[in-house]
Amino acid sequence: RKEVEQDPGPFNVPEGATVAFNCTYSNSASQSFFWYRQDCRKEPKLLMSVYSSGNEDGRFTAQLNRASQYISLLIRDSKLSDSATYLCVVASNSGYALNFGKGTSLLVTP
């Protein structure tokens, strides 16, 4: 079983839509969780950390469910510029290495 599993998509949504991505992770001892964004042929960039209490950054909301070992990302009022691959990331036991999912592809259309 992969450490981090995501639906690869693609998710095609119209501008202004709300879209949600989920991922599951296998290591119940993991302590740190993140969402990264990766544009085509570019490096990954940290979008936001994910906390147990849930956290919001503008149009983006991240949630963590430790009991079910899943993480979610909600994007409200989608913009064309949100088109990218969203990588679910879980820290390893050591806390240094990050385990990345394969990513979920989002395409926001006019």
Add this chain to the structure above:
Amino acid sequence: DTGVSQDPRHKITKRGQNVTFRCDPISEHNRLYWYRQTLGQGPEFLTYFQNEAQLEKSRLLSDRFSAERPKGSFSTLEIQRTEQGDSAMYLCASSLAQAGGYTFGSGTRLTVV
């Protein structure tokens, strides 16, 4: 430019040749990481340095791979006797604190022919 720099951006090499990549992290970052990414996959962890000490290595890092960070600043990743399966994007990242606050470089794209 105060970001993470990687050199070269692209490398095409013949199978069996050795290649070396360089990474210059953000200057105040003491942690440096190497990852590998192939098409359609997320980045895979290769190795981690804290200052000059290599503290963690993935089992993906076969004996043909070696990484160094001799003075705790820049790092090199060498691949000996390259194979076609080594073709990938090699990403370097650095951070100051615990994993998560990574800044990635633009990567070195390796093609082995």
